[in-house]
Amino acid sequence: MAKKNIDSVEEVKNKQVILREYVTGRPKESDFYITTSTIKLQVPSGSNAVLVKNLFLSVDPVMQFQMREMKHQNLAEYQYYTPGSPINGFGVAKVVDSGDPNFSVGDLVWGTTGWEEYSLIQQPQKLFKIQHTDVPLSFYTGILGMAGITAYADVYEVCTPKKGDRIFVTAASGAVGQLVGQYCKLMGCYVVGSAGSQEKVDLLKNKLGFDDAFNYKQEPDLDAAMKRYFPEGIDICYEQVGGKMLDAVLRNMKVHGCITLCGMISQYNIAEPETLKNVMQIVLRRLTIKGFTHRDHHHLYPKLLDTVLPYIREKKVVYVEDIVEGLEDGPAALVGLFSGRNFGKQVLAVAHE
Amino acid sequence: MAKKNIDSVEEVKNKQVILREYVTGRPKESDFYITTSTIKLQVPSGSNAVLVKNLFLSVDPVMQFQMREMKHQNLAEYQYYTPGSPINGFGVAKVVDSGDPNFSVGDLVWGTTGWEEYSLIQQPQKLFKIQHTDVPLSFYTGILGMAGITAYADVYEVCTPKKGDRIFVTAASGAVGQLVGQYCKLMGCYVVGSAGSQEKVDLLKNKLGFDDAFNYKQEPDLDAAMKRYFPEGIDICYEQVGGKMLDAVLRNMKVHGCITLCGMISQYNIAEPETLKNVMQIVLRRLTIKGFTHRDHHHLYPKLLDTVLPYIREKKVVYVEDIVEGLEDGPAALVGLFSGRNFGKQVLAVAHE
Numbered sequence: 001m002a003k004k005n006i007d008s009v010e011e012v013k014n015k016q017v018i019l020r021e022y023v024t025g026r027p028k029e030s031d032f033y034i035t036t037s038t039i040k041l042q043v044p045s046g047s048n049a050v051l052v053k054n055l056f057l058s059v060d061p062v063m064q065f066q067m068r069e070m071k072h073q074n075l076a077e078y079q080y081y082t083p084g085s086p087i088n089g090f091g092v093a094k095v096v097d098s099g100d101p102n103f104s105v106g107d108l109v110w111g112t113t114g115w116e117e118y119s120l121i122q123q124p125q126k127l128f129k130i131q132h133t134d135v136p137l138s139f140y141t142g143i144l145g146m147a148g149i150t151a152y153a154d155v156y157e158v159c160t161p162k163k164g165d166r167i168f169v170t171a172a173s174g175a176v177g178q179l180v181g182q183y184c185k186l187m188g189c190y191v192v193g194s195a196g197s198q199e200k201v202d203l204l205k206n207k208l209g210f211d212d213a214f215n216y217k218q219e220p221d222l223d224a225a226m227k228r229y230f231p232e233g234i235d236i237c238y239e240q241v242g243g244k245m246l247d248a249v250l251r252n253m254k255v256h257g258c259i260t261l262c263g264m265i266s267q268y269n270i271a272e273p274e275t276l277k278n279v280m281q282i283v284l285r286r287l288t289i290k291g292f293t294h295r296d297h298h299h300l301y302p303k304l305l306d307t308v309l310p311y312i313r314e315k316k317v318v319y320v321e322d323i324v325e326g327l328e329d330g331p332a333a334l335v336g337l338f339s340g341r342n343f344g345k346q347v348l349a350v351a352h353e
Numbered sequence: 354m355a356k357k358n359i360d361s362v363e364e365v366k367n368k369q370v371i372l373r374e375y376v377t378g379r380p381k382e383s384d385f386y387i388t389t390s391t392i393k394l395q396v397p398s399g400s401n402a403v404l405v406k407n408l409f410l411s412v413d414p415v416m417q418f419q420m421r422e423m424k425h426q427n428l429a430e431y432q433y434y435t436p437g438s439p440i441n442g443f444g445v446a447k448v449v450d451s452g453d454p455n456f457s458v459g460d461l462v463w464g465t466t467g468w469e470e471y472s473l474i475q476q477p478q479k480l481f482k483i484q485h486t487d488v489p490l491s492f493y494t495g496i497l498g499m500a501g502i503t504a505y506a507d508v509y510e511v512c513t514p515k516k517g518d519r520i521f522v523t524a525a526s527g528a529v530g531q532l533v534g535q536y537c538k539l540m541g542c543y544v545v546g547s548a549g550s551q552e553k554v555d556l557l558k559n560k561l562g563f564d565d566a567f568n569y570k571q572e573p574d575l576d577a578a579m580k581r582y583f584p585e586g587i588d589i590c591y592e593q594v595g596g597k598m599l600d601a602v603l604r605n606m607k608v609h610g611c612i613t614l615c616g617m618i619s620q621y622n623i624a625e626p627e628t629l630k631n632v633m634q635i636v637l638r639r640l641t642i643k644g645f646t647h648r649d650h651h652h653l654y655p656k657l658l659d660t661v662l663p664y665i666r667e668k669k670v671v672y673v674e675d676i677v678e679g680l681e682d683g684p685a686a687l688v689g690l691f692s693g694r695n696f697g698k699q700v701l702a703v704a705h706e
């Protein structure tokens with residue numbers, strides 16, 4: 001297929017969400033601005049990049065971490081943002097032009113892309129090709145995307161419960177928590193979730209099938225709250241909050257219990273992290289604590305699709321999304337994560353086809 | 354074997370170390386007193402207890418924990434001390450009279466016993482019978498006792514290194530640390546230890562075969578010290594200190610590293626535990642942290658003897674003991690643990706036969 005000379009290719013407008021400056025405290029909408037640049041809808045000659053039109057962007061807590069300046073950071077695998085440039089994250093996109101023989105125009109993909117209308121992706125080998133389109137495309141930002149890999153690995157690989165186990169899920173109505181709780185229910189566990197509003201608590205109990213749930217903002221004493229729901233202790237805690245929540249969890253684990261940590265939303269947005277007091281409980285209760293992120297578990301994706309696509313089709317698992325329309329509302333959606341404004345998985349729709 | 358009527362049995366003096374009051378801060382010698390009661394050297398008729406003469410007592414950091422009042426403690430397996438009564442701990446003893454058919458007069462045993470000359474042990478089924486007496490008997494308070502099970506489980510079960518791994522051992526000249534470091538060296542690892550004096554550092558490097566060692570009291574910046582010894586990071590840290598040490602460790606682990614916690618000497622002796630700051634590193638570096646104590650690993654004891662007795666006999670492993678003579682010096686030896694006064698495994702000799 002002969003390519004047009006790039007000089008003759010039409011330029012289109014490309015709206016972008018730009019990071020203004022490195023963020024030091026809690027991110028604000030004004031840390032970002034929207035600009036419109038132009039882009040030619042063709043991969044440069046000789047490049048094996050892929051040019052995509054972005055459809056849905058995943059709005060993730062970890063992005064706050066990427067807004068910080070990390071001069072001395074020795075964890076190179078994290079992509080930090082550059083002031084003046086568009087931010088990036090996971091998203092669903094359609095291939096507009098391809099220099100990689102594995103991708104064709106019209107292919108649907110998910111993976112790391114820019115917060116903009118069109119992105120030139122330099123490492124297309126990291127993209128996942130979307131094969132199943134009988135489920136909502138936006139699901140590839142969540143239940144079938146990065147959060148989905150996180151939740152699937154959490155329950156089926158990192159710390160696998162057995163029937164009857166008493167499970168506590170924090171941030172339980174979020175992108176990962178709602179899945180972790182439902183997967184544990186499917187395995188025959190007793191599952192309690194914590195969330196930050198009565199509406200979210202109702203969602204957990206009435207729509208997502210949790211056995212019980214509580215609003216942590218209404219609990220002056222988290223330790224007492226946990227003792228109420230887990231008088232005999234917690235077997236497994238899927239923890240994403242950190243700080244005071246993790247301290248209370250440590251005091252309420254059963255001996256030999258397991259805590260998985262795949263994020264700490266309470267800890268991303270403060271300059272000085274909250275400290276942990278009850279560390280000695282790890283020894284006394286002989287706990288295992290496992291930190292992990294999705295990036296170690298991408299090889300599970302085929303198994304995830306085999307397990308989770310039927311769950312979706314048979315309505316055994318529900319996935320609650322909070323879809324905001326348009327890049328202009330991206331900064332508000334992102335900032336809203338840290339006050340818990342989102343109701344379910346936060347998605348930003350850029351275009352629908 | 355017909356027993357004498359207990360009324361006709363001779364009473365002997367029984368010196369004891371008594372806890373005066375619950376300890377709230379750092380223990381002091383004056384928290385204890387020595388008293389002399391009397392005891393008849395015969396198990397009461399019909400009892401299946403065992404009466405022992407104590408030979409060597411193990412002086413352990415965890416005892417500080419047992420001195421505290423633990424009203425609301427739901428970890429029943431820990432034995433808390435009672436003011437006015439003798440304290441207890443692990444020790445080596447000789448059976449003087451037995452109501453249990455598994456034990457005979459003259460048997461040597463190790464297990465939980467009192468800090469006194471003679472003890473009536475109500476649960477003899479928890480005692481280990483000593484079969485190998487070609488090694489020093491005191492070793493059954495350490496390398497072949499509770500600390501030995503801890504160290505053996507730590508390296509061979511909880512987090513097993515592979516050849517070439519870079520290992521950091523804290524409290525490295527202590528009862529557990531010196532063994533952990535030597536076992537890792539036998540497995541072909543690079544091993545660095547931290548200790549609290551130049552004399553201990555010399556011991557680690559010159560006698561125990563550590564690759565390197567440092568005096569943490571001479572390091573104003575523990576993070577910088579660890580970066581000096583582990584420029585590429587730590588694969589496994591065998592940690593027994595907690596507090597600032599654990600915080601620095603968390604910042605210097607390799608991705609996917611493992612930290613085992615079998616105690617936290619810095620955390621036993623302060624009313625308000627030092628808090629942990631770098632908890633987020635558990636997620637970022639995808640670390641595994643395993644709390645454990647010897648009590649989950651007693652089934653390993655036959656394997657331990659098979660492995661470690663030859664190591665001792667062939668001098669492949671050295672065990673450094675600090676033996677104090679006489680119950681009167683018990684409180685000072687115990688209190689000395691928390692200022693690092695001991696040089697190697699702290700043992701209290703009560704009698705030599």
